[in-house]
Amino acid sequence: MIKNDKVEIIRDEELDEIELGDIQQFKEGEMYQIKILGGKESVLLSLQNGNFFCVGNSCAHYGAPMHKGVLGSGYVTCSYHNAQFDLTTGKALNGPSMDGLPKFETKQKDGKLYAILPKTLPLNIEPTFIKRDPQDNRVFIIIGSGPGGYSAAETLRQEGYTGKIILISDESFPPYNRPALSKNLKVKVDNILLREEKFFNDKLELEFMKNTKVESVEPVTHTVKLASGSILKYDKVLIATGSTPNQLNVPGSNLNNIFVLRNIEDNNSIQNFSKEGARVVIIGSSFIGMELASAMNKLGVKVTIISNSKTPFESSLGSRIGNALKNLFEQKGVEFFLNSKIKCFRGKSGNVNGVELDNGEVIQADAVIYGIGVTPNTSILKNITKRSDGSLEVDPFMKVVNSQDVFVAGDIASFPYFKTGELIRSEHWNSAMNQGRIAAKNMMNKFVPYSEIPFFWSSFFGKSIRFSGFAKEYDDICYEGEVDKLNFIAYFTKNQKVIAVAYMGMDNFTSIASEAIKSNLMPTLSELQLSLANSKSITEKVKNHINKVDIQKIN
Structure with missing residues (x-):
């Protein structure tokens, strides 16, 4: 019995050449789930331009069956979260995974097709990284360890950058799966880490500065000033600082137990009120607020949603879909106050205990959570003009316009959408991951434009x-x-x-x-x-x- 990362696999140690079927049964441009070892495992087989490609059939992101996705020309895309993998190498190309699919060689003999499999069938494959060269004096600084910064750091080493990388984060942990925070209120950070901390030291050979705040980035002098007063010189810098959740400026907004959700510490604070019988008011009826409402309701929390919209998701999904989802939530016991404005927060002994609407109605609350949008974190960047929403305009290569050697990724980027040319923002995990990849390549002067269709997912109940x-x-x-x-x-x-x-x-x-x-x-x-x-x-x-x-x- 051999124990793999996530499952135990029992294999015949002498078995390394497995028949997949008659060659003539496989059609050009199609892909197939091939069950092996009595149906206990499977691989994904495709035929394109007369060439067979055999890779693992479980997505490296969440383990979804790859045969239910889409076969592209030279790649396959997962049907769950748009993770995309190269069929020739198994390498992750786009989407939320940095690990790739295992790639297996095929062999044709006597009209049959065989796969040459390793003794242990892996679920995913870690990328190959180039080693740091001490003689390479270039310094690339990445500010922010969210999806944009994390994917950029790995991409630099995948693409052959041998200089110094400094990854700066104001958080206490290595990069983690942030979308899980609003969907799981019993989550532990160790269970959602994207990589262990030693990975950044041993595999990427970078300097990881945790719990470090950046005071400013000075493009003219190519320096980063830390809150400690230290000055770091860079050749190129990537800013992937994300955004800050918006809050209301009304009487009582300084009371205790009024929360936002942005990081694991916020999630841990909210967990204290995620219990049977607690009364929680969520302000906002878009994705973060609705995901939280679902997660808390399942834990027995009495959830009330207050929104100035006429229906949930009104601006993003339209009223018909919004009302259908509202019905789902109401069936589960979630209460809505829509088309409503908040007058103030009420409290006792310094803690919030109610939310008063402008019509005088008061909703009792043991805690309040904001879900009313975000503002880009760009205040650290000096001497560069920001857009009216606080974001930074970038060119198709994710470089800040009218700047030298400054790149951005994620929530803070206003980028030219390749379908229309208009400047847009995409505040979603996949977008930040893909922009980090593209920014890293262009920090290395590869001149690869960002040309992805925005994609996001959400779930409730x-x-x-x-x-x-x-x-x-x-x-x-x-x-x-x-x-x-x-x-x-x-x-x-x-x-x-x-x-x-x-x-x-x-x-x-x-x-x-x-x-x-x-x-x-x-x-x-x-x-x-x-x-x-x-x-x-x-x-x-x-x-x-x-x-x-x-x-x-x-x-």
């Missing part, structure tokens, strides 16, 4: 919603399926074009939607309304398109 595209402004929404039953696809359109898609209960459409938007394969609004196109026809169109792309042109 065991139901997931996924969103591909960008639709801050749209003309119409066309629906497929049953919105009231939370089994639907919603096509957001502008000028007859589908610019974004939201979907629930149809996980297999996740990677299809992103691919269709990116490759201009979406139908028009009229075609959707006249039932001339639907998710099935879009899926076929994407598959046909991919089969026409030459695999040799894909990096």
Whole structure:
């Protein structure tokens, strides 16, 4: 019995060449789940341009079955969270995973196809990193250890950078899975670490400065000043400082037990009120607030949501989807006060005990949690103009415009969306991860533009919603399926074009939607309304398109 990272695998130690099937049964441009060892394990097999590719069938992110995803030209994309992997190498290309899929060689003999498997079948493969060269005097500083900073640090070493890396974080822990904080109020930081701390020292050979605050970044002098007074010189700097949750400035806002949720310490504080019978008011009815409401309700907390919107998710998903989700929450016992404004917080002995609305109604509360948006953390950057929302404008290479050697990633970046050219922000985990990758490559002068379709996911009460595209402004929404039953696809359109898609209960459409938007394969609004196109026809169109792309042109 051999123990792997996450499962125990029992294998015949003499078995290393496994038959996958007759060669003629596999079709060009298709992928297959091949069960092996009596169905206990499986691999993913695909055939493109006459070449067979065999990789692990469990996503390196959350273990989702890769055969339910989308086969691209030279890559495969997971249907859960859009993690994308190279079929030739197994390397993670995009999405929330830095680890790759195991890649297995194939062999043809007597009309049969075989896979050459290792004695222990791994679940994922750690990237290969170049060693630090003490003779390389370049210094790259990364400020922020969230998804953007974390992915940039690994990418630098993957792509061949041998100079010094300094990773600065104001937190006490190595990078961790921040999206878990609003979905799990019993989480322990050790269970959500993206990498152990020794990984950064041993594998990336970088200087990891925890619990360190940055006072300023001076692009003119290429220096970073720490709150301690120390000055660090850099050749290039990546700022990935994320954002700060917004709060209300009303009477009583300084009372105790009024929280935001941004880091593990915030989660730990909120955990004290995540118990049977506690009364918690959540201000805001978008993703953070609704995820928290779901997580707390399942723990027996009496949750009340106050929002100035007419429906939950009104600005992001529209009123029809918002009302359907509101019904789900109300069925679970969550109470809503919508289209409401807060007059003040009431308290006793310094602790909040109620929230008073502008109509005089008071909602009792043992704790209050904000979920009303964020503001980019860019105050440390000096002598560079910021946009009205506090973000930094970058070019397609994630470099701050009108600056030298300053790159950014994540919430603080306003980047040119490659589909429209407009400057947008995407405050989501996948976007920050991918921007960190791109920024790192361009810090090395590789000149790779950022050209990804924004994607995010959320979940409440065991139901997931996924969103591909960008639709801050749209003309119409066309629906497929049953919105009231939370089994639907919603096509957001502008000028007859589908610019974004939201979907629930149809996980297999996740990677299809992103691919269709990116490759201009979406139908028009009229075609959707006249039932001339639907998710099935879009899926076929994407598959046909991919089969026409030459695999040799894909990096």
